[in-house]
Every structure is written in C-alpha cells, then in structure tokens.
Amino acid sequence: MKTFATLLASIGLVAAHGFVDNATIGGQFYQFYQPYQDPYMGSPPDRISRKIPGNGPVEDVTSLAIQCNADSAPAKLHASAAAGSTVTLRWTIWPDSHVGPVITYMARCPDTGCQDWTPSASDKVWFKIKEGGREGTSNVWAATPLMTAPANYEYTIPSCLKPGYYLVRHEIIALHSAYSYPGAQFYPGCHQLQVTGSGTKTPSSGLVSFPGAYKSTDPGVTYDAYQAATYTIPGPAVFTC
DSSP states (O other), rough: HHHHHHHHHHHHHTOOOEEEEEEEETTTEEEOOTTGGGGSSSSSOOOOOOOOSSOOOOOOOOOOEEEEEEEETOOOOOOOETTEEEEEEEEEETTTTTOOEEEEEEEETTOOSSOOOOOTOOOOEEEEEEEESSSSTTOOOOTTGGGSSEEEEEEEEEBBBEEEEEEEEEEEEOOTTTTTSSSSSEEEEEEEEEEESSBBOOOOOOOOTTSOOOOTTOOTTTTOTSSOOOOOSSSSSSSOO
16 A cells, blocks of 8 residues: 555656647647656657756756756757747646746857757856746736646747747746745756748847856745735846847
C-alpha cells in the first residue's frame, strides 16, 4: 500500500504543473520537447524547442535555469515565421491554483543561428514582447485561460524586427506561494525562430539578462496573490515598434 500511495503522489505531482506541449508557427505545427518521452527514445526527434527537465518550476532568480529552464540546451531546428505574424503556443492544462502572469521575451541569436548559442548569465540580450498580469484586484490572471482546454496562448512577432534568428523565452510565474521568497515558481521554456520579412529594427534599449532581470525583492516576485492588491509584472517594459 505504501508503494501504491507513493505512486499516486507522484502522479499528482506530475499533474500539478505544466509546459508548452506544441505550437503553430508560420502555419506549421511543431511538437515541442517532450520531457517524459524524448530522453527515453533511442533516436529522439529534432525539435525547435529547447530541452526542459520536466514540468517542475525554477525558484531561484539568480540561477541560469531561470533563462530557459534547468539543463536547457540548444535545439537543432528553427521555425520560420514572418515578422508581424502570430504564434500559437499550447500548454498542458495549467492548474487552477497556480495563478500568475504570462510573459514572453525574445533575443537575437548569431547570424549563423540559435542552434549553437546560449546567452551567458550576464548577456543583456532579452527584450520583452508581451506580458499579462492580474486584471485589477480580481481573481482573473493572464494564466487563467490556460486552466481550461484549449490552453492556448498567442504572441505576435514584432513587425519591425530585422530578419534573422531569434530565441523566444516564454514563461508562467505561479504566485500561489509567493508571499515570501523563495516562493514564486517560474516555468520558462525557449524555442527557436527564423524571422523573415523586411523589418529593420534590432532592439537596443530595455535589454535584460537572465539571470538578472528579476530580483527576489521585486513586487512581482514576492507577492501575496490571496490579497486584493494590484500586481506589478516584473521585468522591463514591452518593446514596441
């Protein structure tokens, strides 16, 4: 019975978190890295998304894991998409207790691609392209739509971006235990794009590093989600064209 109880607890833990399962980018469907399948395949498929260890959180904002998750490694492929187009990400169903913001960043990779590149902990290369937090002091959060099927999230690639290779960092921050630090749970994941189009801009201001963009004392990191208080999304302002 003890073994059975342990198994049930493990199943509950797996069900309690989430990650991006797949995406539609440039009109094409992409299956993202599958942490409970890919490592056990003799010849795992090449992906556009970077490796993640599972569906659990990162809790240390000073760790390199805050960038693309623990043990992340570059993927071999890129998804082609035009600047100005919309990307649809599909999460596994998000637990309704894990309220919090949803935030998306991009970073320009070398001209040769993202497949051999990972920003260092001090590289200020990330710019924010979308954010969503709490609606006033209500119980509605950016993560709320991901708690029911279909758990879809959309972001738009800035229309003015210069063509090239970009790494996208997308995350949910779960705040159900964030009343003290450590407590906030970060669920980052990264995928690789080849952006096409006629844009000319390469963001040069509002750039941040991961780690570095968030501090333990930020009001968006240490926050009591059970209080009717406005919420400040952490990180820089959203880049606009």
